[in-house]
Amino acid sequence: MSAVGTPAARTGGGPAAAPLGAGWRTLLTPAGVLLAAVATVAYTQAADLDSTEARSLNLPHIAAKTWEHVGLTAVSTLLVLAIAVPLGVLVSRRWMRWSTPAVLAVANIGQSAPPVGVIVLLAIAVGIGFWPAVVALVLYGMLPALRNTMVGLREVDPALVEAARGIGMSAWRVLVRVELPLAVPVILAGVRTTVVHNVGVAGLAAFINGGGLGELVVSGVNTSRVATLVVGSVLIALLALLVDWIAGVVTAALRPKGL
Amino acid sequence: MPETTTAHPQTLAALAAEDGGTAGVPIELIGVSKRFGSADPVVDDLTMTVPAGEIVVLLGPSGCGKTTTMRMINRLIEPTSGRILIGGLDARAQQPDQLRRHIGYVIQQAGLFPHMTVAGNIAQVPLMLGWDRRRIARRVDELLELVGLDPAEYRDRYPRRLSGGQQQRVGVARALAADPPVLLMDEPFGALDPITRENLQEELLRLQGELSKTIVFVTHDVDEALRLGDRIAILGAGSRIVQFGTPEEILAEPADPSVEQFVGGGSSMKLLKLTRVRDVALDDAVRARPGDDVADLRRRLHEAARDWAVVLDEEERPLRWVGREDLAGGSGPVGVLPSAAGSRIDTVISGGSTLQEAVEALLNADREVVPVVGRHGRYVGAVTLATVRQAIQEVRQRRQPARHVRADGAGTAVPAASGGVPDTAALAGAAEAGAADEADAR
Numbered sequence: 001m002s003a004v005g006t007p008a009a010r011t012g013g014g015p016a017a018a019p020l021g022a023g024w025r026t027l028l029t030p031a032g033v034l035l036a037a038v039a040t041v042a043y044t045q046a047a048d049l050d051s052t053e054a055r056s057l058n059l060p061h062i063a064a065k066t067w068e069h070v071g072l073t074a075v076s077t078l079l080v081l082a083i084a085v086p087l088g089v090l091v092s093r094r095w096m097r098w099s100t101p102a103v104l105a106v107a108n109i110g111q112s113a114p115p116v117g118v119i120v121l122l123a124i125a126v127g128i129g130f131w132p133a134v135v136a137l138v139l140y141g142m143l144p145a146l147r148n149t150m151v152g153l154r155e156v157d158p159a160l161v162e163a164a165r166g167i168g169m170s171a172w173r174v175l176v177r178v179e180l181p182l183a184v185p186v187i188l189a190g191v192r193t194t195v196v197h198n199v200g201v202a203g204l205a206a207f208i209n210g211g212g213l214g215e216l217v218v219s220g221v222n223t224s225r226v227a228t229l230v231v232g233s234v235l236i237a238l239l240a241l242l243v244d245w246i247a248g249v250v251t252a253a254l255r256p257k258g259l
Numbered sequence: 260m261p262e263t264t265t266a267h268p269q270t271l272a273a274l275a276a277e278d279g280g281t282a283g284v285p286i287e288l289i290g291v292s293k294r295f296g297s298a299d300p301v302v303d304d305l306t307m308t309v310p311a312g313e314i315v316v317l318l319g320p321s322g323c324g325k326t327t328t329m330r331m332i333n334r335l336i337e338p339t340s341g342r343i344l345i346g347g348l349d350a351r352a353q354q355p356d357q358l359r360r361h362i363g364y365v366i367q368q369a370g371l372f373p374h375m376t377v378a379g380n381i382a383q384v385p386l387m388l389g390w391d392r393r394r395i396a397r398r399v400d401e402l403l404e405l406v407g408l409d410p411a412e413y414r415d416r417y418p419r420r421l422s423g424g425q426q427q428r429v430g431v432a433r434a435l436a437a438d439p440p441v442l443l444m445d446e447p448f449g450a451l452d453p454i455t456r457e458n459l460q461e462e463l464l465r466l467q468g469e470l471s472k473t474i475v476f477v478t479h480d481v482d483e484a485l486r487l488g489d490r491i492a493i494l495g496a497g498s499r500i501v502q503f504g505t506p507e508e509i510l511a512e513p514a515d516p517s518v519e520q521f522v523g524g525g526s527s528m529k530l531l532k533l534t535r536v537r538d539v540a541l542d543d544a545v546r547a548r549p550g551d552d553v554a555d556l557r558r559r560l561h562e563a564a565r566d567w568a569v570v571l572d573e574e575e576r577p578l579r580w581v582g583r584e585d586l587a588g589g590s591g592p593v594g595v596l597p598s599a600a601g602s603r604i605d606t607v608i609s610g611g612s613t614l615q616e617a618v619e620a621l622l623n624a625d626r627e628v629v630p631v632v633g634r635h636g637r638y639v640g641a642v643t644l645a646t647v648r649q650a651i652q653e654v655r656q657r658r659q660p661a662r663h664v665r666a667d668g669a670g671t672a673v674p675a676a677s678g679g680v681p682d683t684a685a686l687a688g689a690a691e692a693g694a695a696d697e698a699d700a701r
Contacts, residue, residue: 163370166335166443167384167433168360177383181374256374258417 029245033238040234047227056219056228062235068211069239072130072202076137077195080145083138084194085187088149089175104147111143115201123208133202133210140201141194148190152183181256188254192247199240203232213239270353271361274346274440283312283473284346284440286332291341293327300339301327303497312471316484319494320521325477328498329443332475333362345441360384363434363442363472367449369426371418377403377429378414384436402432405469407462424455431466442474448483460486481522485510485529493518506533511655528615530651536617536631537610539650541640544569544628547581549594556593557586569604569630570594575637577630579603607632608642614650617642 044057055061090096091103110118119136126132156179164174180187206214216232219225274284286309294300301324309315317325330336332343334355343350350358371380378399385395400410406428418426427447434442448456460483467474478484484491485506493501493509495517502514510526510533513519522529545568547556560568560583567582570593580602581593589596606620607630620629621644633639 159366159368159370160372162335163364163366164372164383166333166359166364166366166370168356168358168387169383170356173387178372182372258374258376258419 026249030242033242033245037235037238040231040238044227044231049227050225052223053225053228056216056225057231062216062231065211065213065215066235066239068130069199069202069213069236072133072137072205072210072212073195073198073239073243076134076141076198076202077191079134079138080141080194080198081191084142084145084190085149088146088187089153089180092150092153100150104150107143107146110139115140115204116207119204119208119210128208128210130205130210132208133205133212137198137201137205141198144190144193144197145187146190148193149183149187152186152190153179155186156182182259185251185255185259188247188251192244192251195247196240196244199243200236203236269348270357271345271348271350271440272353272357274348274361281438281440282471285309285311285344286346286441286473286475287342287344288328288332289342289344291328291331291338291343293324293331293336293339300497302331302338303499305341305498305500307492307500307503309473309475310490311473313489314467314474314476314487316476316478316488316491317494318478318481318484318488318491318521319498321479323494323496324498325479325494326445328494329445329475329477332441333359333364333443335359356387360387360437361439361441363431363436363439365427365430365434365442365444365447367446368423369418369430369447371426371429371433373418376415376417377408377421380418380429381433381436383433388437398436399432402435403429405435405466406432408432422455423451424459427451427459428462431463435470435472440473442472444474444476446478447476449478449480456483463487482529485522485533493521507654527651530654531615531618531647532613534614534650534654535610536608536612536614536642539614539642539646539653541631542628542643542646544580544630544641546571546638547593549578549592551593553586553589553591553593553596556581557583560586567626567628569638569641571638574635576635577604577607577632577638580626580628602626604630607636609633610639614647618644618647621647 041059041062044062045059049057087103091099115136118139119133122132122136126135160178160182161174164178165171169177202210202212203214203217205212206218213232213236216228216235220227220229220232288305288307291302291305292300293302305328317328319325327336331338332345332350334350345358345362371377372383375383378396381399381402382395385398390398399414403410403413408425408428413421413425413429418429421429430447434444448459451459464487476484476487488506490503490505491509492503493514495501502509502518504512507530509518509522510530513522513526519526545556545559545563545565547559547568547570549570549572556568560566567580570578570581572578581596585596586593602625606624608617608620609632612620612631617629621627621642628641628643630638631640631642
């Protein structure tokens with residue numbers, strides 16, 4: 001009866017499913033990521049860089065861009081959570097079920113449109129900078145979280161909801177005490193997908209002056225400096241891995257006992 | 260129904276609070292109908308009374324509306340028309356969530372919340388009623404004891420780590436948490452294996468003996484209905500009551516061929532299962548003591564026109580049978596007859612045994628008679644095949660007059676139709692024959 005781990009629940013795809021190893025193996029991923037990050041940064045300090053490269057690949061600049069990247073991802077993910085989960089709950093209420101296809105269609109558009117296009121269109125519509133980039137990330141990351149919230153709630157055994165109503169719980173109490181806790185694993189799997197996607201897509205924010213590690217990539221391309229481009233890409237990838245690991249730990253910690 | 264006490268409390272909650280330890284209250288359904296959309300009604304003008312403190316089984320094929328009927332009592336489904344009174348109070352006049360907190364609800368596979376411990380599950384209703392932590396903890400342990408689970412061991416377990424039977428015990432405990440006067444059970448044992456199911460049925464009867472709740476029990480299992488029901492309502496399409504009566508009435512006197520077919524063949528066999536030895540007229544054997552004189556016993560057997568006597572020890576416990584042929588030619592006390600004379604009594608049955616068990620004992624015994632013992636193994640009488648046959652015939656005959664009284668009602672059934680006689684008492688009339696000290700009813 002558990003709502004966990006069914007294929008439908010992972011429609012967000014990819015990394016959501018990665019299991020956590022037990023004990024010390026849990027720490028292999030972050031250790032590896034940190035090692036690789038240190039190696040990459042060490043390379044930028046040790047290598048013989050020309051002045052263009054040095055402008056991008058100095059420590060304070062890398063740190064600042066990494067921090068911006070984390071900021072973009074964190075803010076957009078929090079916004080996605082704040083919108084997608086309540087919306088998912090609302091849409092899966094019995095009297096709103098009819099709206100499911102429409103809502104999913106809209107969310108699908110957000111995700112199936114190429115992120116570069118969405119970002120550039122937004123820049124045209126609302127201007128450039130950090131917040132337009134965040135809006136684009138929210139649109140792009142909405143689908144997995146929304147869909148998994150809906151799927152997670154739908155997969156709660158109807159008999160449990162009925163039992164809860166039958167012993168006198170109000171509809172609100174059933175939602176908070178029974179439905180949401182049971183849907184948590186699936187919802188978090190969706191959020192995990194969203195956050196990892198957003199780390200990658202946040203790289204595109206550089207196109208509209210939104211900041212982040214994408215700037216290294218963009219300037220590397222513009223100035224034909226392969227080292228800058230590679231360092232930017234590698235750091236984004238490593239950040240995505242790290243964020244996935246953190247999300248995995250959080251998911252495991254928040255998963256209700258007894259399931 | 261006696262419902263003159265309805266003056267003060269306006270809600271079931273108030274009624275439950277007033278009563279303290281809450282025994283059952285009657286449930287009345289008056290002209291209740293339910294239709295979904297424009298289709299034929301699922302429940303069509305149903306009128307029935309569930310007497311206080313009884314188990315009434317709603318029995319019928321799937322889709323006959325029995326579950327819908329039950330859910331209208333706690334308003335999980337709202338009736339299209341008609342009235343439902345619980346303890347004389349109109350269910351519709353009460354806030355549904357409040358109402359349901361005072362109506363125990365048990366469903367198939369228990370419906371336990373998997374993310375809550377056993378204690379957490381049981382505590383849900385008390386939490387909603389605002390009990391304090393310590394009162395809830397005490398109540399949880401009390402209920403676990405009641406349903407036969409060791410609180411220390413099971414309190415903190417998650418449902419996943421319980422067997423199906425244990426889960427259902429917890430389900431019953433959860434339903435009883437706020438000591439509701441009424442319990443609704445929707446095929447609660449349907450998904451369990453036969454042995455577990457029988458255990459839980461026994462447990463339920465034991466619990467009911469202690470608690471005297473009003474229980475509405477939905478099942479499609481005829482044997483379960485016969486076993487648990489004080490009364491059974493056999494429902495046809497649209498929840499039309501085809502027959503409403505005690506299990507004995509339904510077996511002995513099916514209202515129409517459809518009931519007969521539904522209850523199934525072998526209704527005599529089912530009656531055997533339902534009837535307890537203490538409720539039938541027992542045979543009596545000539546009693547003898549080891550010290551009695553053989554010649555004297557021979558004379559007594561002759562006078563009683565019997566072929567055998569039962570030898571009892573000082574505590575009145577049956578030792579062995581002696582027949583006329585064993586006594587022939589012997590002399591002196593019965594106790595010193597050669598040990599080959601007569602046969603040791605290995606099998607005895609008690610007043611609580613069913614006639615089915617008695618028949619089984621008879622088939623396995625080497626005599627055509629089995630002794631019945633009461634408290635402390637004391638001999639109270641004997642059962643023969645003739646005893647059993649007569650008992651069954653009496654049950655059938657006793658049902659004859661009931662037919663006329665019941666002839667009135669297609670859509671209605673009122674327990675008074677059967678004279679309002681509790682089931683076992685109806686059989687007990689002829690049953691004194693020594694079984695009196697077994698009379699502690701279930």
